[in-house]
Structure formats: structure tokens, C-alpha cells
Amino acid sequence: MNMIQAINSAMDIMMERDPDVIVMGEDVGYFGGVFRATAGLQAKHGKTRVFDTPITECGIIGVAVGMGAYGLRPVPEIQFADYIYPALDQLVSEAARLRYRSAGEFTSPITVRSPFGGGIFGGQTHSQSPEGLFTHMSGIKTVIPSTPYDAKGLLIAAIEDNDPTLFFEPKRIYNGPFDGYWDRPSQNWSKHPAGEVPTGYYKIELGKAKIVRAGEALTILAYGTMVHVCTAVVAEAGIDAEIVDLRTLVPLDIETIEASVKKTGRCMIVHEATRTSGFGAELSAIVQERCFYHLEAPIERVTGFDTPYPHSLEWAYFPGPVRIGEALKKIMKDA
């Protein structure tokens, strides 16, 4: 399965298992979503459980919060993460705080799916990575898969979770892993072990990172598309790096991070979102707080630049092999 099919399968299974799970969003019904992630779900589960919505992101999330308060488990889609901003207030002031402010009388068991990230010539409004905005707000979980296998297991866990969860789907790797070289032929998931996805139910606990590649030389913390770019760069460089796929940013698996950095003594953080106040800043602070006496080199951050996503220069913006390679050089300088 590719990642879109895995995500589709997760929703399908959860709708079969739980009549309270419903799917809603712009174009998700009859058409099955502009990325086809909800294809076939309406035909199978009916129009009142899978339906198109008006084009109003704050409406979609506000309504999902109300449905959740009733007892349903809505899985709303925001067509592109760039369009989540109109829904910001409903997400951060309402969904994220409902449990806290009502002392648990009301909760928001919603799972907001949204394709994010660049590398598809989407320009400024189809490329952004807004995860840092949400990790900054308490009460909302943030999940980012990097493989079809994880996407399905994590999405099932998110839908079962009783807290509001943002599920950001790295659209660059919907169809296959990506090594960061945009001018090389693209790969697809059928030749990748993580593309082998069981058709039935399974879940991957939220808050658990995955060691993609064990190593001794340094620790690379990454998520989403960047896991693949880092893996490719490390393989070509022949460096014994430990690559940790965070999988969920909130809650964060600090045990895995701490153990890895203490073992390797070096830490590099890679994400596509802009640098300043990005999630990398948080990771860097955590590593510094917990592993300072084990560090043999300053922590390195490789991120998107602090500019909007440029259409024609997107490959210069994207943290690709060149930038990651240079950071590797720097962090390993006195090894």
C-alpha cells in the first residue's frame, strides 16, 4: 500500500468498528478527497458518515467539536495544512481546552487530518509545515507518520484517542519515499518494507518514537519526509548515524531521544518548517537540558529557511541532501 491507501484503510477499519466515527471535509465525500484519501468511504459507509462540508475551516473544526461533545468521533480533513489557519481559534481555544475548562465534562475526541509539507511545486499556499504552532498550544496532540505502515497504525490510535489530535500527512511521500533529489526518478512504496501494510486492524501507540537506523556516531531527530532524506544522506555518506523518527511531537518520546543522544554524544535535528520558533528549537532545548554533559558537539539544526515557501526556488528552500550533508560535516568535525 502507499500512504494514501494506508490512511484510507485506517479510516475504513475504524468506521467499520465504531459507528461513531465519521469523516468530513471539503471534497471528501463522493469524490474521495483531492488526494483520494477518502475514496470509496462514502459509497461504503453512507452519506451521513462521510460527507462534504462547506468551505469554512473554522466551521469544519467548530462543528467537529460539537459532534465530539455529542459523542461522535469525527475525523475532519483540512484539504491542505496551509488552510488550517482559519480554524486556529476553534482548534487551540476550543478543541484543545475543552477537557481542561469543563473538568472533563466535555472532551474533543477529534482527529484532524491534513496533508502538509512541500516538494510538489505548491507555492506558498500548498507547502507549509505548521506543526510548531500546535505543539506550542497545550491540549492537542500532534502526529506525523513517515511510512504507510506507521500512518495506518498511528491514525487508528489517533482516532481511538479521546483527545484532539492533529494528524499531519507528509504529502511528498504519499506515493513513495523521497531521498531529497527532486531530479531523480521517484520511488514508490511497493518496493519498501514499510509499504507492506496489513489489511486488518493494528495500532501504533502515540508518543513512541522509532529508531529507523541504529548507530553510534550521532543522533538525527527527524519526522515525516525528512526521515527519508536523512536516511538517504546517511547511507551515501557512510556515517554510522542513529536516525530517530519522532512519529509524534506531542506527546514526545523523550526516553528514546535521551537514550540515543547520551549514547552517541551528538545531536542533529531536521525539519522542513521554518527555523525560528520551530519544533527543532524545542527539541534542541530538551536535549540541552537532559544531555548537556554528554554532548561532544553543539546541537545542529537543519530546517526550512525563515521565508515563505517560494514557488520556483522550492528546491533551494527544501532542507535537502546538500544542507543536511554540510551539517553532518560540521557536527562530525572533531570526531
Added chain:
Amino acid sequence: MASEHPRANLQPLTLHIPEPKFRPGDAVDFAEVDVPPAGEARRPDTADKASDFIDLAYTLVRVLDDDGNAVGPWDPKLSPDVLRRMLRSMALLRAFDERMFRAQRQGKTSFYMKALGEEAVAVAAAYALDYEDMCFPSYRQQGLLIARGWSLVDMMNQIYSNTADRLGGKQLPIMYSVKEAGFFSISGNLTTQYPQAVGWAMASAAKGDTRIAATWCGEGSTAEGDFHSALTFATVYRAPVIFNIVNNQWAISSFSGFAGAEATTFAARAVGYGIAGLRVDGNDALAVYAATEWAAERARTNQGPTLIEHFTYRAEGHSTSDDPGQYRSEGEPNAWPLGDPIKRLKDHLIAIGEWDEERHAAQDKELAEQVKAAQKEAEKNGILGHGLHQPLESLFDGVFEEMPWHLKEQRQQMLDEESASGRPWDIKA
């Protein structure tokens, strides 16, 4: 509590989910679409109170009848010369769309969006506005630029993100920005331009200026919160602004019912705000012109905002990334009861003896040549498919007026890495 099961005898509720009339494979019959005769709708004085002509938000202002005659009180009585120029702009827009759509398919750019079937909406409005008025368009009003005589080569440069792109390759293709032609920078985030147009209009009024603003969004976009904020501000401050809703029936795969069309018209959105509302035949260039002219006069005489719903049809896919065959009947575009806006204006000009088929065919040929020549010219500056046209460091220009230290540092880092990047991971290098 009177009973243990207080709701036992009540009927279960049901949830209504709208459904379009036709899906792929269905035969199309638009008999249910209410098309009142041309010339029937009344034309209030522009000084009349909005509450005195609420009926106009529920009918369809039409000027051109089935025989190509201009009839009724809304006939703007344009000179044959203006009519021919309008026809020419609409045909040029169609030729431009056709060529750029193909350019995308040939891999020369990443994305394109056509306005096929709704050419009258932007073009006729542009003719009815002053060149000085500020337009806040959505992504399907390239007709404004074309009607305002803007350079096709300049538009294509933007589409190709090439060396001559005035936006420096930073913006998605078709998201033009031409301040000089009164064309506000387009956002990919739907309906954000609506409150901005109101703000521009309020500023113009506050300054005692004479210019007005006009803005456009699709019917699907009327669901966005920004739409409603804009209408509230406009009515409160009686802003000199024209709100255009392009009801082309489809918002990607969602039919207009998902924006509320089953319950009311889009023009009727105006009623609740106390704003003047008109619903016009969007495929009738004369009706669009007349409505815009009327709304502009209201704005210029401090009668405040007007909302115009243009009832039309999106004959092509949503964009080059869309396949409408997946969600709507193939027969729809041709069965659309309001016809083709270009043909209708052409027929009118022929009916009044000011045009003929031969001249029209010759003009189409000439316009195709004009577009082709413009494309050749633009391609001299490069196409997106041929790699990077902007200097790498320009990536950091325009975030702020003056570049702060952190951007300078990032720019330098990028340039250093690029120049050192033979084998970037080679630690000894």
C-alpha cells in the same frame, strides 16, 4: 421527570446531506433551473434603499434574450464599439487560457486555472469599472487584467516563474499581482481578499477619495468566515465596495448545495446584512456590465456596498490538477441553460448588424496568433520546466523591507553550502 423515556414517542431526527442532481453517467436536464425572461427584472434608482428591492436578490437580471436582442431596463445601451471591444477581450481570455492550459500539460509550468464559460464575469465588470478602481480578485478573474489591456507576456512570465516574472518566482502560477492595473495580489487562501477590499474601500472613503473597490469569490468560498466579516464591516461603514460572487455551480467536486444553494440564492446573503443584492445572468455580458455599473454608481454616491451573484457555469475542470469527469456528468457544460457568454455577445452584435461570423472567425485566428506570439516572447525569458531562473539568494528578498541578521545568516549559509557541495557529506573535504 414525567416518564422514564421522555422522548419515546418522538420521531427520530434525520441528517440532510445535499446531493447534486447529476453524477457521472447521468443524463442532464436543467429544466428545473429557473431562467426568467430577459428584460423582466426592474431596475431601481441607485439611490433607493436596499430594503426596497430585496426581490432582485432572488431573480435573475438578464438583458440578452434568446434571439440576441438587448431588452429591458437593465440594457446598458453600449456603443457597438464598446461591445466589440468587450467581445474581443472575452475571446482573447479564452485563447489565452487555452494556450496556457496546454503549456502546463507540456510541462512548461506547474499549474493553471481556466475561466472557460465564465469569461463575461470578469471582463464585463472590468469595462464597467474605472481603471483607477481597485480589484481584489480570486484566482479565476484573469479576465480583469486582459480587459484592462495588461501585457499577456507579463502574465505569462508570471505563469512560467521565469527571469522576467515580476513576482520573482515566489508566487504560484496565475496568482498575479499588478498594482499598476488595479489588480491586488492574489492569495491562495480563499476569501481573504474580501475583508481587504472592504478595508481599501473604507480607506478611500475616509480619505475623501473617489475610487471604489471590487472583489470576487466563488460561491463555495462564501462559506468562509472572512466573507461574513467583510459583509459586516461593509454594511456598518457603508463601504464603497462591490462584492461579486461567481456562482459557477462547482467548488472543486462540491456542488453549490454545499455552500447553501438549496435553501436560498447567494445574492440573498446581502439581505440579512442590509446590503443591496443583485442576482445576474453571469453569461450575459450586458447584464454583468449593467449590474456592475449600477453598483459602482451606488458606491460612488455613498449608498454603500452592493453584492452581485453572477449565475454561471464552470465549463472546465477546477484546475490542471482536477478531473471533473470523476464527479459530474459530462453533459453538464453543454446543457447549461444560459449558454456560452462569448457566443451570446457575438450573436447580439450580429443581430444589431455590427458583426458577422467571418469577422469573428478572423478575429479568433488573429487572437490565437497574438497569444502564440506572446508565448514565444515570454518563453525567451524561460519556462519553469527549465530549472531555476531566479538567483538563489533572491529566496530571502521581500520577507521584510530590510533583511534582519538571521535571514542574512541563513542566506550566507545557503550560498556557502551550495558552492561547497561537490560531495557535501565528505567529512574530510
